[in-house]
Amino acid sequence: MSATQIDAVTLDGAGPLYDQIRRAIRDLILAGTWPPGTSVPPEHALMEKLGASRMTVHRALAQLAREGLILRRRRSGTVVASPPASHAMLDILSIPEEVGELGQAYSYRILQRRDGKASREVAARFELGRSVNVTHLTLLHFADGAPHVLEDRVIHPTAMPQVADESFAQTPPGDWLLQNSLWTQAEHAISAIAAEPDEAELLKIEAGSPCLLVERRTWNQSEPITAVRLLYPGGRHRFVGRFGPYGAV
Amino acid sequence: MSATQIDAVTLDGAGPLYDQIRRAIRDLILAGTWPPGTSVPPEHALMEKLGASRMTVHRALAQLAREGLILRRRRSGTVVASPPASHAMLDILSIPEEVGELGQAYSYRILQRRDGKASREVAARFELGRSVNVTHLTLLHFADGAPHVLEDRVIHPTAMPQVADESFAQTPPGDWLLQNSLWTQAEHAISAIAAEPDEAELLKIEAGSPCLLVERRTWNQSEPITAVRLLYPGGRHRFVGRFGPYGAV
């Protein structure tokens, strides 16, 4: 544990002490100051630095562990956890995984890529300003060689400057973003629409047949990262979630 | 606090003491032994009954409070909370509410009701055994007088014997069930399908146009309560959810 790391923990004086400690550490994690894998100072170190008792520090850390932000092991200490990959319902965050879980072989093809100012059409589709620079991608994902889902995505280079040097030849952009970006907010919308002729042709279905449209936008602290439209042929897909009234089970 | 109430709390000896206490009380709540509004014994009473220190009892109760199962107030004590009405994504649990939030006037009409053994068709649609007794209902919900969603539902009288005496003239079955049943498990599935001619006519849309199909089944401790199919005209509806990687925000 370096000095800089423990010095990053500062309290704001608002509310119970254990909660100040909890929030201080949580914020360091969410802001990316302590990326996944970073080791968190041991209880006695925080105790001295913050002038709190060990029980109080323990209470803060135990709660963060319950929330899944940190992992704790006796003797080895505490480390920042990796964000959970899936999240109850609708977390088809990774299409390769999704296809793999169906027991099918995954592949994908980039249909188009364009870097620069969004075209009028793309800007409208993703609710962007006309002068915003984005990377716009269109991809088709296959399961056992058959079209699985059509992906239409914009990535904001402001949040992800590395995107310019990435060809997405090895990893589809969704998975690349999962690995390389930190997000704190996401919004999902699901609707049913009829396939347009060009979309239908790519997905090898009849024009006008029902499709499930999943639109997802993600942010990091209100800075947009990416927005994606995933079009699934209707008959072949359903999204299932199971939970109890007090949270996912 | 009656004697029977505190005597219901029994530990199983497995794992940490605070967690045994937590689970014991949680189970009483989930099983319906302590329905919402029941007052939970004060810390000192549990402390004596269980032979634990107050801090340990407090730890169990504080965690249940964070999980939302109980409400605690100084001096007035602890009571069992009502289950949260909505739950992130997809919790269109109440259609009247859903319509109300759109600022539209709600109404509904029962198209059909049948009590008794499920017909072959209904049994197949809801994956029931042929000899199962159910109440089968078909309803149409309206928003500002226009068809909003088509509901097709079965209710298991085994779990809900009161259903026989309920006409659903005042309250649609979904809301009635929310008020009168306790559920511990739910499963949602969303898919996109083309409207069948009879469905299309009721919803006043074209046959074959895309619809969002939400199927939900609920159980109480593995005993089925109800299963419902909600058919939403595609263009007019989308389900939106917003959350962060560490849980709903």
Next chain:
DNA sequence: TCTTTTTATTTGCATATGCAAATGGAGCTT
């Protein structure tokens, strides 16, 4: 060098103690 044993570090759990904050209800005053 490889294996075993020991040691030291770190977290986990439970207790006892003390005080603070909130507040329902009793009792008092007007």
Next chain:
DNA sequence: AAGCTCCATTTGCATATGCAAATAAAAAGA
């Protein structure tokens, strides 16, 4: 009856203490 003050109850927070369990790393042994 209405409002006020005071008191008792209950939860909330923080500390200090002690021991237990897990285990990484060091030391000892083969």
